[in-house]
Amino acid sequence: MQTILLHPTYFPSIAQMVAVAGAETVVFEVHDNYQKQTYRNRAYIAHSNGKLLLNVPIKHSGDGKRQKTSEVVPDASFPWQSQHWKSLQSAYRTSPFFEYYEDELEFLFTEEAGSLLEHNLKIFELLTELIGLEVKTEFTKSYKPEYAEGDLRKLVVAKKEKAYGFEPYIQVLQQAHGFIPNLSVLDLLFNEGPNTLNYLQRQPADF
Numbered sequence: 351m352q353t354i355l356l357h358p359t360y361f362p363s364i365a366q367m368v369a370v371a372g373a374e375t376v377v378f379e380v381h382d383n384y385q386k387q388t389y390r391n392r393a394y395i396a397h398s399n400g401k402l403l404l405n406v407p408i409k410h411s412g413d414g415k416r417q418k419t420s421e422v423v424p425d426a427s428f429p430w431q432s433q434h435w436k437s438l439q440s441a442y443r444t445s446p447f448f449e450y451y452e453d454e455l456e457f458l459f460t461e462e463a464g465s466l467l468e469h470n471l472k473i474f475e476l477l478t479e480l481i482g483l484e485v486k487t488e489f490t491k492s493y494k495p496e497y498a499e500g501d502l503r504k505l506v507v508a509k510k511e512k513a514y515g516f517e518p519y520i521q522v523l524q525q526a527h528g529f530i531p532n533l534s535v536l537d538l539l540f541n542e543g544p545n546t547l548n549y550l551q552r553q554p555a556d557f
Contacts, residue, residue, distance in 0.1 A: 352373065352374050352375065352500070353373065353374065353375040353376075353377060353499075353500045354369055354370070354373045354375075354376055354377070354500040354501075354502050355377045355378075355379060355490070355497055355500055355501045355502060355503055356369065356370070356376055356377070356378060356379065356502055356503065356505065356506075357378070357379050357382065357388070357389070357390060357419075357503050357505075357506040358378050358379075358380070358390070358467055358470035358471050358474060359388075359389035359390055359393075359470055359506060360389060360390065360391055360392060360393050360404070360406055360466075360469075360470055360473065361393040361404070361473055361477075361534040361535065361536050362389065362393075362473075362474065362477070362534065362535055363389060363393070363394075363505070363532050363533070363534060363535065364516060364531075364532050364533065364534075364535050364537075364538055364550075364553075365505055365511075365514050365516075365532050365557070366389070366502075366505045366535075367477070367481070367483075367535045367538075367550055368514075368516070368550050368553045368555055369502050369505065369555060369557060370478070370483060370485055370550075371483060371547065371550035371551050371553075372551070372555045373485060373500075374485065374486060375485065375486040375487070375488060376485050376486070376487050376488070377487075377488045377489065377490060377500075378471070378487060378488070378489050378490065379419075379490050379493070379503055380419070380420055380467060380489045380490055381418070381420070381490050381491075381492055381493040382418070382419050382493055382503075383416050383417070383418060383419065384408075384416065384417045384418065384419045384421075384422045385506075387508055387509060388506045388507055388508050389505075389506050389507075389508050390419060390422075390466065390470070390506060391405065391406040391407075391408055391422075391424075391466060392404060392405045392406065392508060393533075393534040393536070394530075394533050394534055395437065395438065395441050395442075395533055395534055395536060395537055396441060396521050396522070396523050396524075396527065396530050396533055396537055397437065397440070397441045397523070398440070398441070398523065398526070400527045400530070401527075401530050401533070402437060402441070404434045404437060404534075405430070406424050406430055406463075406466065407424060407425040407428045407430055408422055408423075408424065408425060408466070409422075409423045409424065409425040409426075419466070419467055420465065420467050421465070422465060422466040422467065423464070423465055423466065424463050424466055424469070426462065426463075431458075431459045431460070431462075431463065432459065432460075434459060435456070435459035435460075438459075438536070441522075441523070442522060442536075442537075442540040444522055445522040445540040445541050446522075446540070446541060446542075446543060447539065447540050447541065447542070447543035448540045450543060451480055451539060451540070454476065454480060455476070455480075458472065458473060458476070474487075477535060477539075480539065481535075481539065481546050481547050481550070482544075482546075482547045483547060483550075502557055504557075505557065511532060513531070514531070514532060514553070514554070514556065514557075515554060515556070516531060516532065516553045516554075517549075517552070517553065518531075519538065519541060519542055519549060520541060521537065521541055522540070522541060535550075538550075
């Protein structure tokens with residue numbers, strides 16, 4: 351697919367990065383209304399207790415009005431960044447490649463996040479660099495409910511995902527919980543390292 355339309359998300363799912371790996375240009379939706387319970391502010395990893403949610407708490411508007419995603423700010427009164435980093439360290443310290451990427455990722459959990467949108471875009475930029483993905487990025491000029499082709503904004507929905515049929519890879523805690531599909535691409539990166547790009551490019555982009 352030449353051009354795809356996506357929402358910027360917090361440490362994107364493997365499905366979203368499979369879509370990116372098959373595209374030449376990614377257009378990011380930056381004019382939508384913020385919606386709860388999506389990958390905009392959450393990611394899933396494999397942990398000792400199974401599938402673990404990393405959730406970014408959001409500072410809600412005082413007047414109850416809907417916010418644009420571009421206006422959303424993480425709630426700095428809660429130490430979510432340090433908690434997420436500790437969870438990642440606990441989950442992946444024994445994985446083959448965590449230490450290989452640890453130093454380059456740490457600033458995302460120690461430097462104060464500004465807007466959620468800016469933070470997610472910063473994450474995407476770093477992840478594509480670490481994975482070795484070369485893709486052009488653009489941004490929407492206005493919100494449109496429908497696009498003619500390449501509209502993959504539905505991948506932001508975290509509930510009731512389809513089974514994508516991606517091939518399993520060895521996860522560090524697989525013996526305890528079995529293979530957990532479509533986690534954050536961090537899980538793939540920490541377990542597969544330099545093979546991450548090859549894995550993403552091999553998967554069926556049936557969205």
